[in-house]
Amino acid sequence: MTVTAETSLQRVLWSVIPLLLVLTAWEITAWVLNSSNLPGFLAVLDSLYGHLSHGNLLHHLGVTLLRVLVSFAMAMLLGVVIGILMGAFRRVNLAGDALLVIALNVPALVTILLCYIWFGLTEAAAVAAVAINKIPTVVVMVREGARIVDRQLLEVAQVYRVSPAVYFFRVYLPQLYPFMMAAARSGLSLIWKIVLVVELLGRSDGVGFQLGTFFQFFDIASILAYTLAFAVVILLIEAIIMRPLDRYIARGGYGQA
Amino acid sequence: MVRLELALAEKRYANSQQTVLGTIRAQIPAGQFVALVGPSGTGKTTLLNMIAGLEASVAGSISVNDQPVIGRQPDCRLGYIFQQPRLLPWLTVFNNLQLTAPERSAGEIERMLERVGLHGKGEQYPRTLSGGMQKRVSIARAFLAQPELLLLDEPFVSLDLPTAEHLRGMLEALWLEHQPTVLFVTHDFDEAIRLADRVLFLSAAPGSLILDQPVELPRPRSDLDVAEWKTRLLGEYPGLLAGKVVASDSSLWE
Numbered sequence: 411m412t413v414t415a416e417t418s419l420q421r422v423l424w425s426v427i428p429l430l431l432v433l434t435a436w437e438i439t440a441w442v443l444n445s446s447n448l449p450g451f452l453a454v455l456d457s458l459y460g461h462l463s464h465g466n467l468l469h470h471l472g473v474t475l476l477r478v479l480v481s482f483a484m485a486m487l488l489g490v491v492i493g494i495l496m497g498a499f500r501r502v503n504l505a506g507d508a509l510l511v512i513a514l515n516v517p518a519l520v521t522i523l524l525c526y527i528w529f530g531l532t533e534a535a536a537v538a539a540v541a542i543n544k545i546p547t548v549v550v551m552v553r554e555g556a557r558i559v560d561r562q563l564l565e566v567a568q569v570y571r572v573s574p575a576v577y578f579f580r581v582y583l584p585q586l587y588p589f590m591m592a593a594a595r596s597g598l599s600l601i602w603k604i605v606l607v608v609e610l611l612g613r614s615d616g617v618g619f620q621l622g623t624f625f626q627f628f629d630i631a632s633i634l635a636y637t638l639a640f641a642v643v644i645l646l647i648e649a650i651i652m653r654p655l656d657r658y659i660a661r662g663g664y665g666q667a
Numbered sequence: 668m669v670r671l672e673l674a675l676a677e678k679r680y681a682n683s684q685q686t687v688l689g690t691i692r693a694q695i696p697a698g699q700f701v702a703l704v705g706p707s708g709t710g711k712t713t714l715l716n717m718i719a720g721l722e723a724s725v726a727g728s729i730s731v732n733d734q735p736v737i738g739r740q741p742d743c744r745l746g747y748i749f750q751q752p753r754l755l756p757w758l759t760v761f762n763n764l765q766l767t768a769p770e771r772s773a774g775e776i777e778r779m780l781e782r783v784g785l786h787g788k789g790e791q792y793p794r795t796l797s798g799g800m801q802k803r804v805s806i807a808r809a810f811l812a813q814p815e816l817l818l819l820d821e822p823f824v825s826l827d828l829p830t831a832e833h834l835r836g837m838l839e840a841l842w843l844e845h846q847p848t849v850l851f852v853t854h855d856f857d858e859a860i861r862l863a864d865r866v867l868f869l870s871a872a873p874g875s876l877i878l879d880q881p882v883e884l885p886r887p888r889s890d891l892d893v894a895e896w897k898t899r900l901l902g903e904y905p906g907l908l909a910g911k912v913v914a915s916d917s918s919l920w921e
Contacts, residue, residue: 562753565721569747570767570812571740580766584757662792664757 449631458635466620471639474609474617477533478602481540485597488541489548490590496549497556513546518604522611531612540604547600548593555589587659595652602644668697669743669816669848671718675727677873678713687713688725689875693867698846702859705869706910711852712750714874715818718850719747731816746814746847748822752801754793760804761789768811776811782837783807784830799826806834810841817842819851823858835862839886856908860884860893871910878904878912 440450529535609618678688723738
């Protein structure tokens with residue numbers, strides 16, 4: 411018990427101390443510079459409190475989060491399906507490979523601008539622009555997983571004639587979970603950055619829109635307060651959703667060296 | 668009840684000129700226990716895979732109850748104990764068994780685990796079991812399927828002697844009880860004589876059938892019976908286990 415408690419404490423210290431050092435350095439630098447361009451951490455906290463109690467931070471945060479989740483779900487769903495098809499069927503891969511390379515390298519800004527031009531400044535265009543940016547990376551990761559699926563395990567399912575649903579969901583798909591998880595984790599961080607750009611360019615609400623407004627007023631404290639709020643949300647998603655999912659996927663030691 | 672007919676002329680892997688199996692012609696009546704013995708690399712596993720419908724591209728035919736099975740599953744309850752245990756690492760032992768035998772109750776699965784010496788291991792993941800224990804789970808999986816056709820690819824090779832002996836007894840009991848047709852690949856000649864009604868000997872690669880030998884010993888077979896039978900056969904065919912049939916001068920099978 412003592413050993414476990416010490417280990418946990420050490421783990422917490424190792425993750426908290428660097429954060430505290432950065433915050434201290436930030437606070438000291440802001441105090442030394444004494445400039446409105448770099449408000450201190452405490453001033454940002456104060457601004458955050460103000461936006462929480464009197465502003466619309468929660469509303470904008472919720473709108474952005476919804477966009478993140480919808481585009482994330484779309485990107486994962488389509489990316490996984492296309493990735494499986496490309497990994498499992500050589501001809502599909504041949505047909506799609508060049509397109510995939512192009513899609514991976516089209517700048518996010520181009521996709522966003524084109525979606526807004528072609529489909530108007532709508533919610534659907536915003537979400538589609540974000541999803542389109544993320545789909546290629548999901549495809550690449552899932553395709554790699556689909557290429558190295560363990561045929562021997564699939565043969566067991568064939569021999570014992572499990573139903574198609576069991577074959578897919580309990581024998582085939584779990585082999586792709588580690589790859590899907592990697593795609594989800596990198597996807598979430600990429601998507602929320604793109605969502606902010608999408609909101610900045612063509613929406614009238616959301617964190618990105620608010621950041622644009624604050625930028626026009628050189629309200630650096632508010633920019634940092636919103637960033638901080640979103641960082642907290644992402645950390646919560648990591649702790650509440652991603653880590654438990656990781657543990658679920660790694661049950662039985664699967665996907666570990 | 669499952670009849671098996673092998674009429675193979677040649678088997679090559681796709682995109683390869685190498686022949687992995689030669690000519691094999693044999694009819695295996697329903698309920699017969701047949702051992703397949705031959706040197707390494709003669710295509711014994713390939714033959715089992717072909718019967719299970721996992722391999723295609725072959726000249727000739729394999730039929731189960733007169734239905735061709737090349738590249739498709741035989742139309743019967745099939746059990747296959749692979750060389751490797753092939754357990755799904757993300758499922759517990761119990762869930763591995765339940766996946767392939769969903770019609771079996773939890774009690775039946777527990778009893779089967781007990782019979783293979785894995786009582787209380789149902790909630791463990793395969794990674795936490797030794798290689799021998801994983802092998803026993805794969806044996807339990809095949810037995811739970813109550814197969815009409817049972818294919819075994821060196822099933823007892825990595826087990827300790829008492830466990831292997833126990834499981835051989837279980838296999839024999841299962842076969843006597845349900846009379847599945849069994850095709851049993853082994854390198855252990857004694858094991859083949861002890862268990863089989865008939866032994867098919869394959870030549871060195873590409874494996875062709877060189878001797879089809881019935882084992883007419885009463886059951887249960889003692890070590891002494893097995894040893895005497897083996898000595899007589901190897902006396903007549905000294906190169907048999909190396910995949911060569913060169914009969915000696917004396918005829919010991921009169």
